[in-house]
Amino acid sequence: MTYEMVIGLETHVELSTKTKIFCGCTTQFGGAPNTHCCPVCTGQPGSLPVLNKSVIEYAATAGLALNCGINTQSVMARKHYVYPDLPKAYQISQYEQPLCEGGWVELSGGRRINLTRIHIEEDAGKLVHQGGAVFIDYNRGGVPLIEIVSEPDFRSAEECTEYLEKLQTILRAVGVSDCRMQEGSMRCDVNISLRPKGETKFGVRAEIKNLNSFTSVAAAIAHEFDRQEELLSAGGAVEQETRHFDADTGETSSLRGKENADDYRYFPEPDIVPVIIPEDVLQRLRDGLPELPDAKRERYISALGVPEADARLLTKYRKVSEYFEAASEGCESPKTAATFMVTQMFSLIPTEAERENWSPAVSAAQLNELVKLLEGGKLSRNIAKRVFSQMLETGKPATDFISEEDMAGFDAGALNELCLRAVAENSKSVDDYRTGKEKAIKALVGAVMRESRGRANAIEAEELLKKIIAG
Template sequence: MKYKNYELTVGLETHIELSTKTKMFCSCEVGFAGEPNSRCCPVCLGLPGSLPVINRQAVEYAVMAGLALSCKINNSSYMDRKNYSYPDLPKAYQISQFDVPLCYDGFMTLSTGKVIRITRIHIEEDAGKLVHNKGETLVDYNRCGVPLIEIVTEPDFSSSEEVREYVEKLQHLMRYIGVSDCRMQEGSMRCDVNVSVKTAGCETLGVRTEIKNMNSVANMIRAIEYEYTRQSKVIEQGGMVTQETMRFDEAKGVTIPMRSKEDARDYRFFREPDLLCVHLDDKEIEDIKEKIPMLPSDKIKVYTEELGLSITDAQHLVKYRRISEYFDEVVRLSPCAIKASKFIIGQMFSLFSTEAEKEAFSVKVSPSQLAELVALFCEGKINSNLAKVTLDKMLLSGKGAMEFLSEEDMRGFTEEELYILCQKAIEQNPNVVSDYKGGKDKAIMALVGFVMRESKGKANADKAKETLKKLMTD
């Protein structure tokens, strides 16, 4: 239900696990699942005498994320201790950043043109995991110390659909630049959603509630819409919204209070005494920037404006970095970008049934082999049907196009042969010709089909169509 007198405001804190091999402050391996408490050490557990050492790769990934979101990078930042007591935090503090984050003042532009401001991106370590089972709660510390970045936005969202687009674009961007797999179902991307409601037209934001650890876009949308309705009802009935931390009950579709909302003072932040300042000079930042591939938004412009692809095809290709890089290599070797894209999207995509398979993108046909096939088609040596059949054989065997094409296949179809067949099509299908001349433009495709059958697929369908039009006009 939408309350006309009340406006929704949302801000997001997105926690993203970085794809490093080891943890943030120790050499323990990073991985999903596994035997509980099998990937932890004295540093993870905060045992006396253990000292943290910062993971440089995690810092680089965080800077890459910041640059991809147009953030400024602090040359000097430092780590802080965030103090709170909870069973999944054995040290009773989390090493994070408070006063001086690594990245700040960025933005993301939505499809509507609306700009979502990025307040900051800071690095921190993840906590452990509580497992609730049959009346008991167990603690798995494998996740303790896994490198995280927290991306904090300003409260710039005014609808749940804007939140959806932002989260999906952020997920795609982080995967594309290679800093995280962002698998929400595995917890490597989680969102804390801050929701408030205010009277329409009022400048002052309402009291906010925070919905913790959302790991599904669909449930995030449900939680936001439920909380908007709940808060609107409270205000409409003359009540006061309480600032508190909530969790979302997926089964019931409702938010449930966990505790009163903390502020920074409750965490008693202070400088981490066991770690030096994180210092990056301009040269180091520039070197990290060089590792970032061309961003999806920039690639779409290149594909549409320079290569002539449709916006839909361009978006399909840039959705997966490996596929985009494969396409780039094919285009480098062959000038027929549009046909290359059709082969990849039309035939290669059908080989993969899951998002993970498309992300990995492994095919037996090399870019040079596909470029050779595309060139044969663009030079008119084979037609579209033969090219498709040949590509299917190549994808099964890994062999090049020439392994499946004979001299007869590549002899092509002369203009004279095509002309004769088109005349035959017109002579033997007078009713179809009458329909076409009577204004039924699609009738010509029946004649094209006749030509393709008679030529056993060797004729060029586009040229056949042009010839038929000319003959029926003359």
């Protein structure tokens, strides 16, 4: 029998507020264990939570960016469970009246993944396993989260990873989270079940908790599909349970039976009044949304002439796209600025963290100046590339590396002479080109560029060489 997988995702995203959701402790990542906490976020008797207004605005902004409906009144709730990283023995979350409902994320093929809800809640502490002992760090406890719950619309691991990448890009673009999976500020729970192909009824699901990389999500889904398929094919049954994924072995293992909502004994949080968002505040948040990554990418491609692959790189991080727009402002061909960034800058700024915090040695204004010199015919492309490399090494402007000779261009008569010489001295390349080997012309262009010390225009040289060879 052939089975298909049915997957829903619950994605936990830490919000980029300066302080925690119910107290004034910092949300800064790291720090010595148990130094970013207070009686409120460690659940000491007599302490009372005060809801952080910024958390509501950040969460509503995320909902608007993800096409959700925003409930102007929502209610906080207590979710009860006993675990060492939760000192109160309950988590303040939302249940029956979440902040955001509905919404969707559109995948590359145009298919929409529907969202059930987005609600706000507090993060728990972190268990640290060392030498057979377990320590608890409560620094993360009380950091504000949004939980983005999808419908069970996924049918492959590839769809899941694309969805998560889109979520990450959108939430970074609107400024509500850095979504750094390596720091735990974006984590994912995968709910997966199998059913015979053609069947409409859902199977029994297992939940895989706290996956913190796209690679882990894909590997956990692959292993869980194989595990459940083997069970069902042998006539067994899948148990509803929570499972752990081990990135070292690539396997999932049972943690505990999966809880239902009744097990958490939800009830409205008595220490926090209902959350009300005035319509004027909601409109301000709506008006403040920036251009979202998909729309920006399409504009770069259709209006600015940037190749699709480059446009995807330039829109992945907000600071990168802001830099590109400043660097290409007023240019005849914004594609030129994009090419400099993708071919030369990205190789020097290779990691995701570096691109997220984009701060290259060359300012956007300096790149803009270089592109305009190139477009104005003041520099050849080869000289511009050489100058840009020097700019990247030093942080100095283009004018510090351009001589009068560079700016003088290259005389047409001198170019003709160099092309004639290249044809005369490279007979094999000429013969190869005449027999249909198109790439052979590049060797001749290279010879011209070497002789001109990069000052000749490579495109003009290629056209002239072809004319000379054609006779």
